[in-house]
Amino acid sequence: MRFSERLQQQVEPIIERIYQDEFIQGFVNDDISTEAIKHYLKADARYLNEFAKVYALLIPKVNSKEEIKFLVEQIEFASSGEVGAHQILADYIGEPYLEVIKDGAWYPTADHYIKHMYYNAYAHEHAAYTIAAMAPCPYVYRRLAQMALERNNFSDNHKLKEWFNFYLKGMDELMVYLDGWLNDFSESCSEAELKVVERNFLESTVHERNFFNMAFTKQDWEFEVE
Ligand SMILES: Cc1ncc(CN)c(N)n1
Numbered sequence: 001m002r003f004s005e006r007l008q009q010q011v012e013p014i015i016e017r018i019y020q021d022e023f024i025q026g027f028v029n030d031d032i033s034t035e036a037i038k039h040y041l042k043a044d045a046r047y048l049n050e051f052a053k054v055y056a057l058l059i060p061k062v063n064s065k066e067e068i069k070f071l072v073e074q075i076e077f078a079s080s081g082e083v084g085a086h087q088i089l090a091d092y093i094g095e096p097y098l099e100v101i102k103d104g105a106w107y108p109t110a111d112h113y114i115k116h117m118y119y120n121a122y123a124h125e126h127a128a129y130t131i132a133a134m135a136p137c138p139y140v141y142r143r144l145a146q147m148a149l150e151r152n153n154f155s156d157n158h159k160l161k162e163w164f165n166f167y168l169k170g171m172d173e174l175m176v177y178l179d180g181w182l183n184d185f186s187e188s189c190s191e192a193e194l195k196v197v198e199r200n201f202l203e204s205t206v207h208e209r210n211f212f213n214m215a216f217t218k219q220d221w222e223f224e225v226e
Pocket residue numbers: 044047048082136137138141208211
């Protein structure tokens with residue numbers, strides 16, 4: 001079994017838990033609170049902006065023109081293309097997207113997650129450490145979309161079906177690339193290095209779960225600012 005497949009098998013129980021948690025069940029049942037969606041959008045708009053910048057940090061770590069082009073395309077997608085998925089949620093709650101995200105914030109869980117990626121980008125020269133921390137981002141969303149669309153027969157009136165469709169279609173090429181990088185690394189690195197990379201993937205999958213729960217519970221910092 002290839003390394004990427006082993007990782008994906010390992011995180012399947014975590015993704016099943018994410019699917020069963022209140023946030024995604026709210027999407028499946030087309031019944032999620034406006035406040036939870038707003039919290040998610042405020043956090044995710046910031047997260048995707050930084051996620052795009054983490055891709056930029058990978059450019060000096062790769063060599064071929066093709067890899068550079070791929071990273072540039074992903075910067076474009078994370079910073080602009082994925083707004084399409086956010087727009088579906090803004091339409092669902094009937095509020096203008098830019099208004100919702102204008103006072104976005106780094107809530108504790110989102111903050112922890114993005115720092116996990118930045119740490120790996122700066123602490124390790126090889127791109128695989130960062131890629132392993134980033135790969136659950138598209139992988140978990142595509143898997144959730146597959147689960148939701150396979151397990152439910154959504155009616156044409158289901159308002160959040162489009163959100164699942166967005167992530168079902170858009171992630172394939174990206175996953176082929178990320179898996180390829182991880183598999184190449186796994187063939188040349190030591191056991192100890194592989195353990196760190198594996199852990200990064202697992203930790204980010206847990207971060208994905210925490211991020212949805214952060215939105216559902218409207219998590220915030222517990223201190224007052226003057
Ligand atoms: C936190 C998070 N993780 C993943 C995705 C899907 N790219 C996202 N928009 N936000």
